Structures are given as C-alpha cells and as structure tokens.
Amino acid sequence: MNAVKKTGRGSDGPLALFSGSVTGSLLLLGGLALIDAFALWFLIRLIDDRVWFLALAVLVVTIGVNAAFLSRKLYPFRWFSPGLSLMVLMVAYPTLFTIYTAFTNYSTGNLLNKTQVIERIETKPEYRYLPDGEQYYDAIPFRNEDGKYLLWLVGRSDRQAYIVTEDDEIEPVTPEQAGIEGVEWVEDGDPPIRVEGYEYLPPEDAAAVLAERDTLDYGYPVGEVSIRLIDGPAEVPAGYALDPGTLLFVDNTGRRPKEYQAYLFRAADGDDLLLYAVDGRDTLLARPDGRVVINGQPYTIGGYRMLSNRERTAITQVLPTLTFGERDDPIYIDPFSASRAGRFRPRFLYDERQDAFVEQETGAIYRPVKGTFTLDRASVSVEAADELPATLSPGYYVVVGLDNFERLLTDQRLRGPFVRVFLWTIAHAFLTVLLTFSLGLALALLLNDRLIPARKIWRSLILIPYAIPAFISTLVWRGLLNPRLGLINDTLERIVGAGNAPGWYSDPMWAKIGILLIQLWLGFPYMMLICTGALQSIPQDMYEAAQVDGANAFQRFRHLTLPLLLVAVGPLLIASFAYNFNNFTVIELFNEGGPPIANSSVPAGHTDILITYTYEQAFGSGGGTNYAFASAITLVIFLLVAAITIFNYRFTRSWEETSRNV
C-alpha cells in the first residue's frame, strides 16, 4: 500500500489487481484462472487437431483478457473485454479465415493437409501394384502356441490352396495338411465320398453303432464351439424337423444352427468313426484323430489352430504389420480387406529429400504443383508417361495466390450472363427498397393520422408478416403463385379466362414481379415501423408553421416530412439495400433463379442475382464444393456492396445538408 501511495498511479508495475478488497481480488483471480484453464484446455485440443488459425485467435483473446484484468494501464478494457473477445472470435476470426481461404485451393479434392495426403497416397489400395505373375489370395489366419502365425491361402486366380508361415515360403497344400488324405469324391454318389481304410455305415447300421454311444463328440478343436452328432429328436433345436430315417448333424457355430445330411464311416481295423456331412455346397469332414475339415479347409495344420472370429478381430491391427514367406519379398495381409493377402507393393513412395513421389516401377517423379502431386514428364520416357496417371489423388490444400480471383475474372462460364445478372441484382435490391419503403411510408402516414380509428390494432396486424420467418412466407407465396394449383392464378383465371393468368414460373417478367411482390410482403412492415418512429420525432410546430405559410398537404409532405424522414431512415434504407443485394433465401426458395435464360452459355436464370448465380456455379448440383472459390466470390461481392454503400452515403450526406437548410 505504501509503495502505491509513494509512487502514484501506474508505477506499481503492470499488476493492477490490488486496488480493491482482498475478497474481490480473489474472486477476480479465481474467475480469471477458470477462464485461463478453459482457454488452455481448448488450445491444447485445437493444436492437437492442427487448427492453427482458431488456436491463434483463442490465444490472442486469452492474452488480451488477462492483460485487461491484470494491467492497470488497460483498466478501461476490462468492461468491454467480453464484447471485444466475442467480436474477435465470432466476427474477426471468420472474416480473416474467409479472406485466407479465398487465396487457397480448399475444395473437393483438396480437403486434406499435406501430411494426410502423403500418408493416403502411400497406403491407398488403389495405388498398389502386384508384380507380374503374382495374384491376390484369400487368407485365413492360424496361430500356434508360440504365437506364430500361419496363413491358409486360396488363390483368387488359380483357386489353389497354399500355406505360408512367418518363416517358411509359400507352398501348395498337401492332402495330409488339408486333412483329406485317402478321400475320394464320387459324383452324385450316396455316400458322396469313399475313404481309404474305412467302410460306409448305412443309416440302419449307423443307428445301431450310435445306439451304443449317447453322442458322438469329436472334441471340436476350436475351444468356444462344439460340434456334435445328434441321434435323437431331443437334441434337435426347436424349429428343426428330424426325419427319423436319416442322420442329421447340427452345427451350432453360426448365428443359426445349421443342419447337415450326415454319413458315417467305420475304420476297417477298429471302432473309430469318420463323419462326412453335407448341406448344399457346405461340407464337413471329421476324422477320428480330431482333425475337422469344413468346405475343404482344415481347422488345424501341424501345431497351428485356426482362429475364431473373436480371436481374429482382436488382431486386425497386428496382422497387417507381419510379413510372411520370403524375407526379401514377403506376402502381406491387406489392412483394407477382410481377407485379402498378396505380394502387393505401394506404387508411389514419398521421397522427403526431393519432396516428391516416386513411382516404383518406372521411377517416374511426381512433384507438388498447387497442392497436387503431378507427373514430371521429363522424368520418364514419353511412352511410359502416357501410361501413368497425370496426377495423384487426393490433393492437399495450399495457398495458391490470386488463382480464384483470376478465374472469377476470366472464366468464360461466369462471364456469360454476368452483366444481365448484375443489372437484375441492382434492380432487385433497388426496387425492393423503393417498393417496401413507399408502402411502409404510406401506411405509416395513414396510421399516424389521429382520425383513423383503432390505429394500434391496425399497426399490430400489419406487423404480422414481419413476425413470420421469411423462409416460411416465401414457401407459402410459392404455393399461392403456383400457376396450376395456386389460389392467385385460380382466382385470376376466373376473371381473365383460363390460360391468360400470368406464368409466375415461366415468364421472365412475371417471375421478377412475383419476387418483388414477395419482397414487398416481407419488407413493408419493417419500413412502416421505422417510418412511424421517425414521423413521431418530427416536431408538430413545423407543420403548423408551414400551414401558416400556406403550404398544402403535398407540399408539406414533399418539403417537410420526406427530407426530415430521410435523415433518420436513410442509413437504414442503405442497410436494407445491402441486405437485399445478397438476399439468397427468397430467390433460392421461390424459384432458384428461374426461369432459365434461353441460349445462354452457362445455365442461368432470369431472376438469378449474383449470389444465387455464383452459388450455382460454385456448389451447384452436389458435384463437390469449392470453398476457396466461394470465399473469393464472397470477397468480391463484399467489395461491390461496400462500394455501392459508400456511394449511397454520399447521397445521405446531401440529405443531411438538406435538413440543415430546413
């Protein structure tokens, strides 16, 4: 305290906390700590997501708030720091971001950052190649007790089965490995197979053999499921019929139990039983030594056991990282497939040193050009270049300078009907303001007259269109003006005869009138409101003086009311003009800028204004979104509106001078 007194205000260093009570300071600090904590948490998240611009904005705001509360010099900023913070985050940041975006190529095809794109191109399954003579396989993983893996592979081209392990090379499967040694298939036979060393037991004999054992359990090798031969109705799940004359085998491994027609074979030299079961295309072979083969594929090979679905999903992240077969030319499991494996190799690899992709077969180089890795045709022969893709997809976003603005100025497609659209944009905004203001002013004058009864009720009723959201009113009007079913044409046709009513959707002039009509409906209550307010602020004695001077009603309006009114509402009219210059909602909802202009070089409509027209060009019909180009358009439209507004303000200044003369 003494120090403060001695050195006076402001020399106490930057800390301005301690001018108030201790409790107040503590509360302040607590609040500040909370804000800082939240901001810091937010910042960490943003930096984590690499959203640099927003992070910067948050940082600036946080430092600003801290400075305002901790520094005595910045004391006045305390009171409007909340407003200032919101302005930075909600207005300044989006504006700056839009400007930044206008100079980038951020659009469909260039939505990712460079790091993401490099990773995508290197791992993309579409950008892979199989060396000549190689094929893809469907792989089924097996595992032994040491945690080593084996793959049962079926070639997608040759349909042959192979086996490969982490250490040994790929080999065709032997009958022993497949568990089908000694088995011979008999076409249309009953039983469908013959087995060396086994004799077939017809159902009666099988029943007799089974009668001695309650069930026949093969000790199914996959731990979680069991396969049992069922010899009596008691074991059959509900809903399954059992024909007493046949043997059935029920597989409970799937989501629903599955029935097989079963055949039993007895070993010639003992009691061992071998089971073969068929259901349509699916077959099952269970050997007495515990080996089971389903659809020609065994469940155990050597010490390896096939993985269950649960075991398999648990290692989806591990399996693609392993290599199988030859060390220097291994087989991989494809992470982008449920089962595919093969000797595929990435076609394009990124070389950090030259900041370029290298095509692995030809050595062709792809260098970044405005966010897209593009083939350097000088790096390969002409024939090879023609075979290669010209660019790699996707591209990344990057600053491209003035490209978007250049396109805006030079694109033939945009320049086509541009003048027409521009003129209508101005006419639309101007007429909308003129019409709404005229009607609003007329009603305000009328309702300002004390002779009109129930003025408050009228005023309230007239405000209704203003209270209904514009997009609802527009859709209602769209229905009212429907040339076939709408109320308006229905009524008009009764007067002017069928077929003579205006084509609100097809006739360019009537479509424009329709839009102005809707704008009038939407806008006049606002104008009435502001005019009423302004009228009431004009002193009555001026009118009395004018009357004494012999001015008639029109002269009083022309020389007194109007100039004084315009002083008050002039800026609002300019704001209204600027707003309607970009009034996207009404036009898009009413007729999307239609009807179309015949013989135009680009699709455009007679009622398209700049914003709907460019929207159609930039985003039209769902073919992708060009954010960067749209930002550039926004900037240009902003500059146009700003220019027109400044021009208009010159006029208001002249009005002000008029008012000074009154």
Added chain:
Amino acid sequence: MKHRSWILVTIVLIAMVVAPVAYRPAVQAQGQTLTIWVDLNRAPILEGLAPDFADEYGVEVVIQQVGFGDIRDQFIVAAPAGEGPDIFIGAHDWIGELVASGLLAPIDLGANEENFLPAAIDAFTYEGDLYGMPYSVESLGFFRNPELVPDAPETWDDVRAISEELVGAGTVPYGYVIQENDPFHVFPLMTAFGGYVFAFEEGVGYDPQDVGIDSEGAIAAFEWLDGMVEDGLTPDGLDYDSMHALFESGDAAMMVSGPWAVERVSASGVPFEISRIPDGPAGPARPFLSVQGFMVSAFSDDPQLAQIFLNEFVATDETMLALYEGEPRPPAWAPILEEIEDPLLIAFGESAANGMPMPAIPEMSAVWSAWGSAMQLVIQQQLEPAEALMDAAEQIRAAIAAEQEETTEGS
C-alpha cells in the same frame, strides 16, 4: 502486500497448468469398437443387430444417428479431423466427391460380390474400384389411376393415346403429368427413345467425353413431351408437389414417381397401381438407379475390422433380411430379392431391372442444371426441343472441357 501479490499470481499459474490436465478426457481404455453413422430409419435395425456381432466377434458396434441429408457433409468435416465414423450408410452418387477428396477406402467383397445385383455393384464402382457395399436399389415406376386407366400402357405412344382419349372426353384435365425442371424423372422417357446422358459401358462406367443430351433419341423424347404439352395433355409449371397434387386429386391419370412416393399417394386415398415404365421406339425405359449402401472411411482406425463387419456379418442372408424387414426397400442382395412378395416392390423391381446407375462422376454436376433448364424451356414452349437440348449439350461440353483444362493445367 507485494509478497501476497506473488502468491496470487502463483495461484493463477497453477490453475492454468492443473486445470487442462484435470479437464482432459481420460484415454479410452475400453475394448474394440466400430462406429457407424446411420440415419434415423435404419438406426434401430442396426442397433438390433449390434449385440449379435458383439456376441460372435467380440466387438462393440456403436450406432450414431445422423440425418441422412447431413451424413455426407458432416463426414467431410469429421473424417480428416479423426472424428468420423468407421462405416456410414449413404447413396452411391456421393462417392465421386468423397473419393476425389481421398476420404473413402475401397471395399473388397471377394467372392461375396456375386451375391449382389450387378447394377448395384456398378453403381458403387468408381474408376474401377468398389467404394460401397450396396444394400438397397431404388428406381422409378409408372403410377396410374386404375379407374381411369385400367390396363398399364405398354409404350409411350399408348400413354399419349390414353391421354388423348381421357382429355378429349373431358374425364380428366390432364393425362400424364411430369415436373418441369427434373432430369431424374424424364430420364426413363429419354432412354426409351434412345437418348442418353453419357455413353455407358458395362464394367467401365460412364464416358464424360461422349455427351448424349442432344442425341437423336433425346430429341425424339423431348419432341414427344413437347407434343403432349402443346396438345394440352400435359401441363407446364409443375414441381414435384404440384405433380403429386394433380395425381392425388384424380386430376391427372398417370405419372412417373418413386417408392418414396407410395406412402403419400396411399394416404391421399386415390386408387393407384404401379407398373413398369412404358417402352419407347428404342426399347425399354431405363430409369436411374439410386443405390444405397455401406461405405468405409479412409480414416477408420481399423479398416480391416470394418471390412470384416461388412463382408462376414452384413453380407449374409440373415442381416440382409433383417435390414429389408426393418425398412422395406428393394434389396441389392440377390438371394433376398428373389423372395420378395410385395407387389409394389416387385413393380419397382421390374423397372429397376433395366435401370442404369446414376452417374457418380464429377462431370455430372455440370449436367443437372443445364439439362433441367432445357427440359423447362421445352415444357414452357419457349424453345424447340432440338435447340434446347443442343444448347444444354454445348453448356455441358464447355463445362467439362473447362474442368479438365483446370486439372491438367499444372502438368
């Protein structure tokens, strides 16, 4: 005092360091999960199936409801930020845009592919790779009021003859109704007369260099339509709702619409039947197919798990049947399609049998508005069909050329 001030500053500093740590969400340590974005209608069906998958594969499926119209837009933002789903349900015409931006992983169906309708597979194929597992195929059908038109017309000439008869006798104001700015609904008529948008080759896809908007067949079809309007058999100035309103009030006898319209037409109480879209001089009408299916995010943490879910769990009779029963749409899974008995779905299925996938190539964006404008100009009697279509074709060719110039500029 000075001493205390430093204590307070220390408090602020500590708060700044401690709070973020405390507020940080705990690292997720739960088991494997698979996140799926799905619209309101289908979310309950998948939620019902999720326990089965968890049971059999030990992986929890998290279903997140997102409005169908928002899925694509939200996915575009969320996926690169690492917050998107592993799998989502969408329409096949999204893939062009999503693939161009590198957001989709291709799908490997292996031998399962032969169980799907070939047209549905074609629809999800982009530049030779498959980017979606189709599950339903929709197309347009021919609606008629059986009290006015007892027998389904075989050809578009029949449609005209019936319209002339009905309008001539004063039975109805209009014979056949169509919305005036909608290429989707006019495409079957165009193909019946031999018109096309882009030349289509099976297994390869559409060729953006061969624009058929001004082909002879397309002009012939628009001349037919022009004649209908000129003779007062078809009204101008219709949008989708007013087209339906005329049919549903019995003021129009025939229209072309989709399965999505069945509910509202039934609710209107007007008698209706659906049949195959009539043939034209060039053969059967070929409506666009709108195929819906499952897509896998390129930013999925575990793409193999997503593929296992689709290939082994969804692409089965049980799941496809459950999806169909939960929301009856014509399935793309052939074994279930063969068992369907609903006569309306069968009628749509017959139209779909001749259907073509709606082009998903980016060039299509240049087509819709030019084509729609041409249709509107013809129906409004402002331009002759040949002129309107040639203008449209020029606009489309110019747009495609400009687009290609832009992409090759760099090289």
